[in-house]
Amino acid sequence: DIVMTQSPDSLAVSLGERATINCKSSQTILNSSNNKNYLAWYQQKPGQPPKLLIYWASTRESGVPDRLSGSGSGTDFTLTISSLQAEDVAVYYCQQYFGSPITFGGGTRVDIK
Amino acid sequence: EVQLVESGGGLVQPGGSQRLSCAASGFSFRNSWMYWIRQAPGKGLVWVSSIDYDGSVTTYADSVKGRFTISRDNAKNTLYLQINSLRAEDTAIYFCGRVAGGGVINLWGQGTLVTVSS
Numbered sequence: 001d002i003v004m005t006q007s008p009d010s011l012a013v014s015l016g017e018r019a020t021i022n023c024k025s026s027q028t029i030l031n032s033s034n035n036k037n038y039l040a041w042y043q044q045k046p047g048q049p050p051k052l053l054i055y056w057a058s059t060r061e062s063g064v065p066d067r068l069s070g071s072g073s074g075t076d077f078t079l080t081i082s083s084l085q086a087e088d089v090a091v092y093y094c095q096q097y098f099g100s101p102i103t104f105g106g107g108t109r110v111d112i113k
Numbered sequence: 114e115v116q117l118v119e120s121g122g123g124l125v126q127p128g129g130s131q132r133l134s135c136a137a138s139g140f141s142f143r144n145s146w147m148y149w150i151r152q153a154p155g156k157g158l159v160w161v162s163s164i165d166y167d168g169s170v171t172t173y174a175d176s177v178k179g180r181f182t183i184s185r186d187n188a189k190n191t192l193y194l195q196i197n198s199l200r201a202e203d204t205a206i207y208f209c210g211r212v213a214g215g216g217v218i219n220l221w222g223q224g225t226l227v228t229v230s231s
Contacts, residue, residue: 040217042158049208049221050158061219093158097216101174102148104158 002026002096006105012113019081021108023094028074031098038098041070041079044107045090053092054079086112115139115220117209122225129199129229135192135209135222143167143187146212149194151205152224161207162194177203199229 003026013019029038037057042050052061054070057077067082081088089112094105121133135147149161162183163172171183182195192209206226210218 038215042218049223050218051221052217052219055214055217055219095158095217097214100172101160101163102216103160107157 001101002029002099002103004094004096004103004105006092006094006108008108009106010109010111012111013081013084014113015086016083017113019084019088019110021079021092021094021110023072023077023079023105025075025077025096025098027099029096029098030074037073037077038096039070039072039077040095040097041068042093042095043088043090044093050093081110084110084112117211117220117222119207119209119222119225122207122227124228124230125199126231127199127201127229130195130197131199131227133194133196133207133209133225133227135194137190137192137211140211140220142185142190147183147185147192148210148212148218149181149183149192150208150210150218150221151203152208153202153205156205159205163212164192196227199227201229203227204229 005024007022039057041054044050053064058070069080071078091107091109093107118136125131151161164183168185180198184193206224208224209222211220213219
């Protein structure tokens with residue numbers, strides 16, 4: 001199975017500041033035939049199911065604010081919240097869908113400093 | 114409204130069984146692959162099982178293989194997970210999810226909690 005490792009486990013950022021979450025896969029999740037990275041990001045708020053934010057590593061799901069962005073390729077990926085808002089407090093998960101089974105990172109908790 | 118609604122969770126004794134359901138509405142269920150994903154209390158997300166459009170292809174995590182069975186009834190727009198020989202480590206919220214784009218989950222249910230305890 002492809003292992004997804006997120007860092008840090010948690011971070012606290014001041015309102016309006018940048019938050020950066022890292023995700024590393026144990027093997028490449030870039031499909032060289034279509035040049036797509038099979039990486040998604042989800043946001044989970046307390047008591048709620050996860051919500052899809054980004055897929056193909058950098059494509060924002062409809063309705064997701066543009067202050068959230070994804071980047072990276074191969075084995076190293078980043079989710080960036082450019083200007084943290086109160087409603088961004090949540091746990092964020094990366095997920096690979098290149099290999100079977102799909103696997104998730106351990107999650108990163110984002111709080112307000 | 115496009116939604117998934119799970120039911121069937123509850124308190125089960127070790128070794129017991131439960132059937133979870135996931136009712137789909139607002140989209141073409143018969144054209145969607147579906148997943149079951151679980152989340153132990155305070156822990157992360159773990160894929161449990163997958164099923165293709167008509168139920169002819171099913172896959173399972175090693176930890177549940179032989180104990181869990183995924184199925185679907187496209188006439189009823191409903192996904193199922195039969196969970197048998199339950200263990201304490203199966204305690205979790207079980208989410209159903211609609212699969213898109215090769216493995217992305219673009220619609221989640223609210224989850225149903227299964228607690229395995231004597």
